[in-house]
Amino acid sequence: MEFVEPNKPPLTWLLVSLGLAVAGIVVALILDGATIGLVAWIIGVLSISAIALFTAADAKRQESGWYTPSAFADWGRRAAIILALVAVAAGAWLIANDVARGVWT
């Protein structure tokens, strides 16, 4: 008898998204300036894009009906989206702060 492993959520994309989101926030918090803000903003966008890829890949894996849901994937997705939005907002703040002062650092 052959045992077939059930499909699982593609956690790699989720971890990539979480990592990018955290990196974006850290960059925005530690460093300063509009250029850094732009970097954090882009990282945030990439993080959400990784979530999108995760969602697409996850749906694909559920096709077979032989799929094991994961609580980590559910909460990880929510956390990644929130963190990525924070990274985007923090980046936007750095950009706006410089633009409002007539400088770009």
Place this chain on the structure above:
Amino acid sequence: MRRLRALLVALFAAVVLVPLVSAPQAAADEVGDSPLERFGACVRGGGQGSVLMLFDRSTSVRETDPSNARVTAAKYLVNQLAASMDALPEANTDVAIAGFDHVYERSLDWTPLTGSNVGTITADLDAYADRSDGQETDYWNAVDGARQELAGRVSTGEGQDCALMIWFSDGEYVVTRRINDQRIEDWGGLKPYAPDNQMRTPEEAAAARDAGAQDLCRPGGSADQLRSMDIVTLGIGLAVDLDPATFDLMRGFATGEGCGDITEPPPGEFHMATDVDELLLAFDQVLHEGGDVEETAVCVDTECAEGTRTFVLDGSIGKVQGLAQAPVEGTRILVRTRDGEIAELTRDGTSATLPGAELEWQWLSERTLSIELTRDGQSEEWVGPWGLVFVAPSATADPAQSTLRLYGDIAPTWVNRDVTLRSGAGPAELQLGLVDGEGNAIDPATLSEQTFLSVALLGPGDPQPLATDLVRDDMTAPLPITLADLAPGPRQLWVSLDITTSSWGTGADAVEGTQLEPIRMTFPLTVLPPEEFPTIASRVSFGETESADPVTVTVPLEGDGCVWLGGETRFTGYPQGLDAATLTSPATDEANCSTTGLELTLSPGDVGNGALVGETEVWLTSPSAAEPIAVSLDFDLQMRRPASQPVLWGTLIGITLLGIAIPVGILYLTKYLTAKIPGTAVLAGRVTGPVDDTRAFTDGGINIDVAQMQMAHLTGNRRRVDVAGTTLQAKMGLALTEPGYVVVEQPGRAVGGRTAMTSKGDLAKLPLAVQGNWTVALDPNAPHTGNVVVTVYTGPGAPGLDELLDDVRANIRDAVAGLREGLPPDAQPPRHDPWGGGPAGPPGPAARDPWANPPQAPPSNPWSNPPPAPPPNPSQGPARGGAGW
């Protein structure tokens, strides 16, 4: 260009180890030197060096510097400086790199200038070869960015700080017009120095430029602010067929000619270069404080005496560095050893081993190469005449040019730097000495007789010579310094060492020793107040502010005594419009002086961009002193205009919304695109029967044959699929963090899923991949007592169907109970007892045991479209006469 070379020679001279050929002997009247020499001496004396390289990124650079000479020259500069730093144990210099066009932008943070970091620094410099797409040349923003960058390096008040800005630009101050608000925002908003100017027309743009230029050079303006912090400026004008007048503003800013009030000591230097070869040669001299470039005739085809530059090495010299420049492309450059051996410096080679030396070279351009000749241990073949030979393919009237620097391994040092120097005290003694590159002491007796040491004290007023041309026997003797009339405050000890190497050879063939360039160093020192007086810092920083509110700091007082603010406060630099700033203290005279510290309040009076810097006089007294004494106190406050609130919030909201909208849009788009039922087909089977709290018609098993299931192919519309009397409707869903789902349209209240059953309103809700899930629906006419309809969904091959049916059996009672919860009682009872067989009635399907395995749905052709579900008929009631279909 010759002037450029001569001037550039000064700067980093100090940075480098040693002397070189044909330099004048140090003399007291040379104390102070050029701005670049000042910086070099400061670094060699142990000061923390900070070099900011500032590059023009405007588009015109593509035309004025098509070969990226600025990058090549800057990399050469960095390499040479790094080599110098590695050889100077007490020298520490950090480098930062920034570019400017309409804004200032740092590309490399402060990085220690060491051999191991050269790769990082030059990699960043390389990137400037492609950074030439800026629309403006905004000098004000460039200078203000540099000021902020360097202010943090020189405002610490700890130790000696040596700051240098190397500024590359190719043209005049240019501000271009903005055609709309978007362009204003794209180009960094309104100009801080012209906040009301929209720059919509060329005239308005020119007015903004004029305002910036005026603010740069006004008394107390940006130029004075940098000079107040003793930041040396080296301006390099990249000029190809440009009128020198184009650089008037840049030149004035760097040198002080017609720009700013602070012109002493000379604030900096400005030079123009037209190509990479000239720039390399100029930088080489800047680095190494050489004399004039030596010109040599060029041989044709083969080496000759006329085309040879001869230099003599002796045992005190460990290394030779230089730059050689051929007059025409194709010229061969050779090195002739003392023994007459010839080594050609080929373009594809980089090193060679010669008798007595290791030779390394690098071609920096088609005509210019750098060379380094290092002595091989203590080889005697090193000592003697060497030659640099230029051989051209054809005769040319233009000479070759070269600079050579002969390095010893020696520098002066101040040994007893911990000596206490107090104003009014008796004479103190300074102990000087000589050290090698690793800090080891050198006995002056080992040097030639033509070695001299000069010492002076720098500070307010004229330099005070302490010793001139000390001979080698007197160099390490304690040097007395008179403190009786020396006012308290910071000073610098300036030391210059002049060496002439020993002569080589005898008789008619004798070669005179070589006089090397003086090695000049400055060491910081502080003359303390007389012993009975307390002490107070000579410099205080008020930090940074964005408001016009006064800033207060307390400068601690150490020792017994009292302090107050007196005399005149002079602001040597201030942001535009802040010429009414004040410095006050509650301690204004001896009657209300402070014994713990001097509280100072700096009131800018308004907001602005720039540094508020100046100096004041504070008075100290002590219980045992009859008269108070005055000491100077430098101060600074870095100011930044607060953000424009409308612009800040408008931009913040706009960019935030954009930043969120784009990824959210991507997410919704992805959700929409993926909100489809996956797979190639859906198979559905349907059974019906009674369920109550204790029994379910599925308890005995669910008789569903895969062959009897209905199939819907997923080849077209995957968002709406009809199968087995149900309609599967894929939904994207608004919840951002949730995936899409499917609602099942069928009669009656229903739930769906697997194990955990969910619904959307009264409709069953399934994941997008409906295969492997099931739904149960109540009878719409008799939800409490009527039969329920169970529909199972699977895929081709029915993977996991048995497990799915097990899930149905295990969860159907809870699912149905949940569905019935809260529903009103059925309007009319069923016409027969579904739980009994019924005593009457004709035998037939209705008489069958409803708790038995239900029959399957009638067979149908699974490859055809499923028959439409029978329309609900309230009058008929549920599954009359039997269970299932």
